[in-house]
Amino acid sequence: MKNTNDFLSLRAMRTFSASALFAMMPLASALAQDGAAPAGEAAAKPTFTAAERDIQKRLDDSVKELSDFRESTAAEKIPLNREISDLEQALVKARQKYQSTTNLLATRSLDLTKLTSEIKSREEEVAYLTNLLSEYLRNFESGLHIAELQRMRQEIQATRDATENETLGAKQRFDVQARMLASSVERLHEAFNGTKFDGTAVDTEGKVLPGAFVLAGPVAIFRATDGSKIGTADQRLGSLEPNVTQYENPEVAKAASDYIASGTGGMPFDPTLGNAHRIAETEETLWEHIKAGGPVMWPIGILAGAALLVALVKWVLMLFVRMPSERRVREVLRAVGAGETAKATALAAKLPGPLGRMLETGVATMGSGRDVMEESMYEIMHKTQLKAQSFLPFVAISAAAAPLLGLLGTVTGIMNTFSLITLYGTGDVKTLSSGISEALITTEYGLIVAIPSLLLHAYLSSKARKISNRLETAGISFVNEVARRDAKATTSVPVAVGAA
Numbered sequence: 001m002k003n004t005n006d007f008l009s010l011r012a013m014r015t016f017s018a019s020a021l022f023a024m025m026p027l028a029s030a031l032a033q034d035g036a037a038p039a040g041e042a043a044a045k046p047t048f049t050a051a052e053r054d055i056q057k058r059l060d061d062s063v064k065e066l067s068d069f070r071e072s073t074a075a076e077k078i079p080l081n082r083e084i085s086d087l088e089q090a091l092v093k094a095r096q097k098y099q100s101t102t103n104l105l106a107t108r109s110l111d112l113t114k115l116t117s118e119i120k121s122r123e124e125e126v127a128y129l130t131n132l133l134s135e136y137l138r139n140f141e142s143g144l145h146i147a148e149l150q151r152m153r154q155e156i157q158a159t160r161d162a163t164e165n166e167t168l169g170a171k172q173r174f175d176v177q178a179r180m181l182a183s184s185v186e187r188l189h190e191a192f193n194g195t196k197f198d199g200t201a202v203d204t205e206g207k208v209l210p211g212a213f214v215l216a217g218p219v220a221i222f223r224a225t226d227g228s229k230i231g232t233a234d235q236r237l238g239s240l241e242p243n244v245t246q247y248e249n250p251e252v253a254k255a256a257s258d259y260i261a262s263g264t265g266g267m268p269f270d271p272t273l274g275n276a277h278r279i280a281e282t283e284e285t286l287w288e289h290i291k292a293g294g295p296v297m298w299p300i301g302i303l304a305g306a307a308l309l310v311a312l313v314k315w316v317l318m319l320f321v322r323m324p325s326e327r328r329v330r331e332v333l334r335a336v337g338a339g340e341t342a343k344a345t346a347l348a349a350k351l352p353g354p355l356g357r358m359l360e361t362g363v364a365t366m367g368s369g370r371d372v373m374e375e376s377m378y379e380i381m382h383k384t385q386l387k388a389q390s391f392l393p394f395v396a397i398s399a400a401a402a403p404l405l406g407l408l409g410t411v412t413g414i415m416n417t418f419s420l421i422t423l424y425g426t427g428d429v430k431t432l433s434s435g436i437s438e439a440l441i442t443t444e445y446g447l448i449v450a451i452p453s454l455l456l457h458a459y460l461s462s463k464a465r466k467i468s469n470r471l472e473t474a475g476i477s478f479v480n481e482v483a484r485r486d487a488k489a490t491t492s493v494p495v496a497v498g499a500a
Contacts, residue, residue, distance in 0.1 A: 126170055126174065129174070130163075130170070130173065130174060130177065133174075133177040133178075133180075133181060134163055134177070136181065136184075137156070137159060137160070137163075137177065137180060140180075140184050141156055145215060145218065145220050145233075145242075146220075146233065146234065146235035146241070146242045147199060147201070147213045147215060147220045147222070147233045147242045148187070148215065148220075150199040150200065150242075151197050151199065152183070152187070155180065155183060156180070158176070159176050159177060159179075159180040162176040162177075163176070163177065190215075194214065194215070194216040195214070195215050195216075196212060196213065196214050196215075196260070197212070197213055197215075198210070198211070198212050198213075199211070199212070199213050199222075199242070200241065200242075201213075201222045201224075201229075201233055201241065201242045201243065201244045202241045202242070202243050202244065203229050203243075203244050203246075204243075204244070204245075204246070208241070209224040209225070209228075209229055209244070210224070210225050211223050211224040211225050211229070212225075212260055213233060213242075214259065214260050219232070220232065220233040220234070220242070221233065221256050221259075221260060221268070222242065222244050223256065223257055223260040223261070224244075227257060229244050229246060230244075230246065230247065230253050230256050230257050230260075231244045231245045231246035231247050231253070231256075232244070232245050232247075233245075247268065252268045255268055256268050289441065290441075290445070292437045292438065292441055293409060293437075293438055293441035293442045293445060294409060294412060294413065294416075294438040294441075294442065295412075296405055296406075296408055296409035296412060296438075296442045297409070297441070297442060297445060299405055300402060300405045300406065300409070300442065300445050300446055300449055301445075303398050303401060303402055303405065303449060304398070304402065304445075304448075304449040304453075306394070306398065307394065307395050307398035307399070307449070307453045307456070308452075308456075310391045310394050310395055311395050311453070311456040311457075311460060313391070314390075314391055314392065314395075314460050315459075315460060315463075318388065318460065318463045318464065318467070321353055321354070321388075321467055322352035322353040323352075323353055323355055323467070323470060324351040324352060324353065324355055324356060328347070328350075328351060329351070329355070329359070329474055329477075331347055332344055332347045332348050332351065332359055332363075332478075333477055333478060333481045335347055336363065336366070336478065336481045336482060336485065337481045337484060337485050338485075339485055339489070341363065341366065344363045345360065345363045345364065348360040348362075348363050354380060354381075354383075354384040354467075354471060355470060355471055355474055357380055358377050358380040358381055358384075358471060358474065358475060359377075359474065359478060361376045361377055361380055362376065362377045362475070362478050362479075362482075364376075365377075366482055370479070370482070370483075373479070373482065374475075374479060377475045377478070377479075378475070380471075381468070381471045381472060381475055384467065384468070384471055385464070385467075385468045385471075388463075388464035388467050388468060389461075389464050392457060392460055392461055392464065395453055395456055395457040395460065396453075396454075396457045398449065398450075398453045399449075399450045399451075399453035399454040399457055400450070402445075402446045402447070402449035402450035402453065403443075403446045403447060403450045404446070405442070405446050406442045406443040406444070406445060406446020406447060406450075407442075407443065407446065408442070409438060409439065409441070409442020409443065409446070410439040410440070410442055410443050411439075412438065412439075412442075413436065413437070413438030413439025413440070413442065414439050416438060417436055417439070
């Protein structure tokens, strides 16, 4: 408002100045003429008066014009001030609206940022749930019973195809996975309560039989449509179809057949989940087990038989080696010490076994000198020791050679295994089982032969040493008694001569 008033005043002043300037121009012209024509004062005075009147008139006109201009300006000032006021109010409103719009834009930008972050978080959650459901589907498929794969294979394949189909939207793939999740939950309830469905299974002869499955928890029972086959259904290595292991007990088979046919009655349950059947299939006779060891089992068996035969013969022979009691041996020694040769000979002849023969020989050779006596007794003792130790080294050799033969069988079995790997690869374990069995069985029987042979050798050697030690102890005692007797006889001779 102040700026407008200043503008109008400045405009009026400029108008007044211009009017005054135009009014002064005739006066200046008259003065110039007066200075240029000094003809007479009478002519100059009327000219100056006229100029004054003209200037005064123009001045009055200018003042009047200024007054009129001020009045018109004053008349226009109020509407202009009102218009300016309205414009200022509109400007304030525009500024307020601009500020409100700016704040709203900032708020919307912040909301957009939050919404973008939330959308990204939701997309990550959807991706995580999709991956989680895909992983659940894989685990669910691997945890299904082999009999259930026939029933749910199409649904699982459809879910897998939808998951891998890039043309489908995330919502469509999620819906397919959610349906599969609902089916899996429903399957858990069915498996808990027991369910029945149709399918096919393979019997032990490789025939595909149509029939019905009953699934309760982890146990599945199959019954052929014609009732010819009934048993537990499980998966075997290398087969993509359920295999039937028939019940051996007729009562159990009948109970399972009635349960599948009517849905009532008792259901046979295998707590081992089919492992009992598998273990029964792996059982073999002793002859089959030995045959699986390969050709090395023949020398191991021959060595085991020979070692056992020798040990048995030696044990029987040592069992019949008769040894006199300590009392009877002491009687012979007392008779020898007392110099009663006839009595000692009679007593020694009654003693059984090699010990009696050794003492009888000692009594017989007492008069031939100590060296002859000792050598004669040692000869009998040495023969007895050799006889007791005979064939025992063969048992020891058997104990040492049996593990080596088992190791030989292990090497040949591993060689056969590698030969089969060269031909068939490592995909089928059953193909490699023959070489592995040969390697392990020969080692097993090598140790089975070696350990008893080692124990028998130790036992028989101990008995042989006992016999030798008994003979040696009795011989030393006999020699000592003879020496003490001779010493007494030597010391008693001088005393008798002195008395005579």
